Amino acid sequence: MINKIIRKILGKPNKKPPVGHDAKTLEPKKIPFKTHHIDQKLISPNAMKVTQTLQQAGYKAYIVGGAVRDLLLDIKPKDFDVATNATPDQVQALFKKSRAIGKRFQIIHVTFYNNSSNSRDRMEIIEVSTFRALLVETGKHIANSGRVLSDNVWGSQSEDATRRDFTINAMYYDPSTQVVLDYHGGMADIEAKVLRMIGDPAARYREDPVRMLRAVRFAAKTGFTLEQNTLAPIAQSAALIHDVPGARLFDEMLKLLMSGHAWSSMTKLREVGLDQGLLPMLDVILEQSDQTSFAKLALDRTDERVLQGKSISPGFLFAALLWHQVEQQWQRNSQSNKPSIVCLNDAIDEVLSAQREVFAIQRRFETDMREIWSLQPRFEKRVGKMPYRLLESVRFRAGYDFLCLRCQVGELPLSLSTWWENFQNSSPEDREKLLIEAKSESSLPATDAPSKSRRRRRRGIKGKEAVENNDSSQQSF
Helix, strand or coil: CHHHHHHHHHCCCCCCCCCCHHHHHCCCEEECHHHHCCCHHHCCHHHHHHHHHHHHCCCCEEEECHHHHHHHCCCCCCCCEEEECCCHHHHHHHCCCEEEECCCCCEEEEEEECCCCCHHHHEEEEEEEECECCCCCCCCCECCCCCECCCCCECCHHHHHHHCCEHHHCEEEECCCCEEEECCCHHHHHHHCEECECCCHHHHHHHCCHHHHHHHHHHHHHCCEECHHHHHHHHHHHHHHHHCCHHHHHHHHHHHHCCCCHHHHHHHHHHHCCCCCCCHHHHHHHHCCCCCCHHHHHHHHHHHHHHCCCCCCHHHHHHHHHHHHHHHHHHHHCCCCCCHHHHHHHHHHHHHHHHHCCCCCCHHHHHHHHHHHHHHHHHHCCCCCHHHHHHCCCCHHHHHHHHHHHHHCCCCCHHHHHHHHHHHCCCHHHHHHHHHHHHHCCCCCHHHCCCHHHHHHHHCCCCCCCCCCCCCCCCCC
């Protein structure tokens, strides 16, 4: 009773301030041009225009995140994000060609169309996000696992910096003053080549399990070392990946595979404990550890194209990565009395179905994959009008490139890809000669040493072979 009276008179004792309380008033280290030496020629003019427009309207606006990290490493960023204290509605009011996306994290995409003959380079999207407040640890926007379900509460720039994942991604660059604002020692970590999580890593992974995949991607891309406290909880937190929506997981895996460092990212997944049982596709890829494996060759080709600034077809890439699994299932199905092409289609359905359980590959990419796989048996039927009809397929080039990969790893004889290269580039007269040559081949050369299962499947191809075509174009390796 006495204690109650005392508390009533004096008031309740001060509670311990919430985690991140100081982040609301955290002051950044201001890094001038003479220290960071960012070359503005590496910055997209459209990103500069967005920050300038927002600032002229009275708002704060900075280039933020991975773009600043890359600029500090003297790398030209592929994408630019802008952070501002303007709300999404206020941002949209300033840019006619903009739209709001995302429910969990609402952001604005501002679209620019450049005068370029290359359609791929004509459109550029600058992603604009509003400074976010510190998380409240309770509420309907937090799942029981700790994953953030909704995050559209606006805050200060210092809070926004604390909410970001890694120190090297929590720096803000103002193009007008050429000053970098560094809230969490990101500049020092860049110089030390260290990848460090802001806050408690285990808690941050619970908030967003995709951060574990991002850690692997950044480490592979930059060559930085994962700081021990950042690395340690990953293996124990791996199961949290299953709590991530399939579509978002696909987006993050696509970024990882198309980072220009795909194979090193794959091996890094194994090193940190994010491999076995996580995703069926990753299990298959990592099982093919041979340096000459199909998956390794496909990823190496992808890395080469990315680093050369060339386009990549996600459908072709995923078709290559899952082919080993499709082929194994095709061999198992071929033990039945069904025609080989039916067995292949069944194998495709089974593999794609297994992937959908955890990994939402977009339908348009699934269509590309299915068509590339379905074309493969037709390359071995070099008789009659079949080769001419195959040349007319809208997916011929993608299917042929896929065939070349198979021949390069010894799955099929190199003479087959050579024949098709000659056939597509020859005159009508020479094509007829090539068809006669193919017809005269009673069997594959012994030196090519195809597997028994491969020979059996080749003889068993019967019945109608159809490929579903559509109007979309396919760009392969």
